[in-house]
Amino acid sequence: xxxxxxxxxxxxxxxxxxxxxxxxxxxxxxxxxxxxxxxxxxxxxxxxxxxxxxxxxxxxxxxxxxxxxxxxxxxxxxxxxxxxxxxxxxxxxxxxxxxxxxxxxxxxxxxxxxxxxxxxxxxxxxxxxxxxxxxxxxxxxxxxxxxxxxxxxxxxxxxxxxxxxxxxxxxxxxxxxxxxxxxxxxxxxx
Amino acid sequence: xxxxxxxxxxxxxxxxxxxxxxxxxxxxxxxxxxxxxxxxxxxxxxxxxxxxxxxxxxxxxxxxxxxxxxxxxxxxxxxxxxxxxxxxxxxxxxxxxxxxxxxxxxxxxxxxxxxxxxxxxxxxxxxxxxxxxxxxxxxxxxxxxxxxxxxxxxxxxxxxxxxxxxxxxxxxxxxxxxxxxxxxxxxxxxxxxxxxxxxxxxxxxxxxxxxxxxxxxxxxxxxxxxxxxxxxxxxxxxxxxxxxxxxxxxxxxxxxxxxxxxxxxxxxxxxxxxxxxxxxxxxxxxxxxxxxxxxxxxxxxx
Ligand SMILES: C[S@@+](CC[C@H](N)C(=O)[O-])C[C@H]1O[C@@H](n2cnc3c(N)ncnc32)[C@H](O)[C@@H]1O
Numbered sequence: 001x002x003x004x005x006x007x008x009x010x011x012x013x014x015x016x017x018x019x020x021x022x023x024x025x026x027x028x029x030x031x032x033x034x035x036x037x038x039x040x041x042x043x044x045x046x047x048x049x050x051x052x053x054x055x056x057x058x059x060x061x062x063x064x065x066x067x068x069x070x071x072x073x074x075x076x077x078x079x080x081x082x083x084x085x086x087x088x089x090x091x092x093x094x095x096x097x098x099x100x101x102x103x104x105x106x107x108x109x110x111x112x113x114x115x116x117x118x119x120x121x122x123x124x125x126x127x128x129x130x131x132x133x134x135x136x137x138x139x140x141x142x143x144x145x146x147x148x149x150x151x152x153x154x155x156x157x158x159x160x161x162x163x164x165x166x167x168x169x170x171x172x173x174x175x176x177x178x179x180x181x182x183x184x185x186x187x188x189x190x
Numbered sequence: 191x192x193x194x195x196x197x198x199x200x201x202x203x204x205x206x207x208x209x210x211x212x213x214x215x216x217x218x219x220x221x222x223x224x225x226x227x228x229x230x231x232x233x234x235x236x237x238x239x240x241x242x243x244x245x246x247x248x249x250x251x252x253x254x255x256x257x258x259x260x261x262x263x264x265x266x267x268x269x270x271x272x273x274x275x276x277x278x279x280x281x282x283x284x285x286x287x288x289x290x291x292x293x294x295x296x297x298x299x300x301x302x303x304x305x306x307x308x309x310x311x312x313x314x315x316x317x318x319x320x321x322x323x324x325x326x327x328x329x330x331x332x333x334x335x336x337x338x339x340x341x342x343x344x345x346x347x348x349x350x351x352x353x354x355x356x357x358x359x360x361x362x363x364x365x366x367x368x369x370x371x372x373x374x375x376x377x378x379x380x381x382x383x384x385x386x387x388x389x390x391x392x393x394x395x396x397x398x399x400x401x402x403x404x405x406x407x408x409x410x411x412x413x414x415x416x417x418x419x420x421x422x423x424x425x426x427x428x429x430x431x432x433x434x435x436x437x438x439x440x441x442x443x444x445x446x447x448x449x450x451x452x453x454x455x456x457x458x459x460x461x462x463x464x465x466x467x468x469x470x471x472x473x474x475x476x477x478x479x480x481x482x483x484x485x486x487x488x489x490x491x492x
Contacts, residue, residue: 107273
């Protein structure tokens with residue numbers, strides 16, 4: 001085999017996606033209603049899914065179209081922090097509410113143990129959605145008892161009712177997914 | 191070079207056009223006060239002001255723009271409010287060109303020289319995240335910060351292109367901003383040494399690029415469409431003399447921003463007499479509002 005031939009080539013064009021296709025994993029994992037995604041158009045390019053207002057696009061060569069809302073490089077697909085800051089407030093499950101100290105650590109990009117006293121959203125996923133929720137969930141063999149916390153996978157992290165961003169919840173730990181350049185703490189001044 | 195004057199001799203040629211020239215020269219060595227814009231795509235003004243107050247952070251709204259705040263804070267970039275995209279750290283006068291552009295709901299806007307997107311994102315919020323703003327930035331290195339700012343600020347109506355603005359291919363647009371690459375003399379208070387590196391020769395070099403950018407912008411605008419040309423420099427070679435090159439295709443409109451002290455554009459420079467219409471351009475000097483420096487022109491395509 002010649003070098004590189006085994007890699008799936010990622011097409012470097014924006015391919016349109018339907019709103020319902022895009023909304024489905026958000027609906028099944030977070031309970032975000034599909035109509036939250038109306039008024040936008042969606043595209044897939046390389047490792048990302050993009051969202052932009054549904055205005056007609058002129059015939060130009062685009063470098064980006066709106067916001068990257070999902071990273072589809074690995075399974076499960078990962079919602080971006082910036083997209084959760086826009087759409088995450090409509091989430092009804094797989095949420096984590098942090099206190100001040102925990103929020104600080106989360107914004108610094110840290111990993112923390114989420115204790116049983118944590119304010120978690122316990123709602124189990126509706127059974128009818130089970131086929132689709134692999135999008136944001138980890139493999140089901142890691143799934144914990146739904147009454148002890150959120151399902152392993154990506155969660156919407158809140159502090160005082162505001163969305164801070166995306167966290168990865170696994171084995172009782174919350175791992176911050178805040179992008180490096182947007183972390184609080186030791187970053188250089190701008 | 192003039193190491194004792196910190197390069198301020200390069201300002202001498204503006205002595206006759208800048209009011210209170212000595213104050214203008216003196217303020218160059220004083221650091222710029224911090225400022226930011228409230229990002230209404232993510233938070234309401236009152237909620238943001240409440241947060242800052244709760245944290246005991248001092249701020250004061252500009253007299254001329256209620257979403258602009260002077261901030262008395264050590265490193266505002268590290269504020270949680272900035273990381274979460276509730277505010278954008280932006281120089282006070284950098285908020286002028288989008289207001290002069292005045293985008294309206296339902297319009298399609300082109301920002302021809304966009305990175306890092308301070309003005310793109312302000313335009314986006316003025317359009318309530320609807321319709322479309324094309325943010326053009328040819329430099330690959332500068333696309334990443336442009337995109338990062340749009341994403342942090344929750345912007346969903348901006349598409350990024352990477353054309354050389356001189357040959358950006360297609361319009362028409364309702365409004366176009368040309369925030370041109372320039373010698374940046376108005377940024378001296380933020381980046382000391384900028385003025386010591388400026389010269390008439392360099393300005394004339396930049397002028398060639400600036401004229402072609404503005405000419406293409408006028409070509410891409412709809413008839414009756416608005417084209418705003420701005421720089422953060424004082425050199426008339428990069429300002430009025432650039433605007434002068436398109437006055438056959440577009441007419442200048444006077445700029446009114448109550449509460450911000452500005453000066454009219456110049457209509458004579460280095461022995462040359464220019465069109466009186468150029469008086470409708472606006473020049474903002476650092477000692478008049480305790481800011482940086484900026485030039486803005488508002489053109490209506492014929
Ligand atoms: C003054 S900066 C723009 C600042 C930006 N409007 C903002 O408010 O954040 C000028 C930009 O023009 C870009 N530029 C340089 N040559 C250009 C060209 N030929 N066409 C379009 N843009 C160009 C530079 O890379 C730079 O990012």
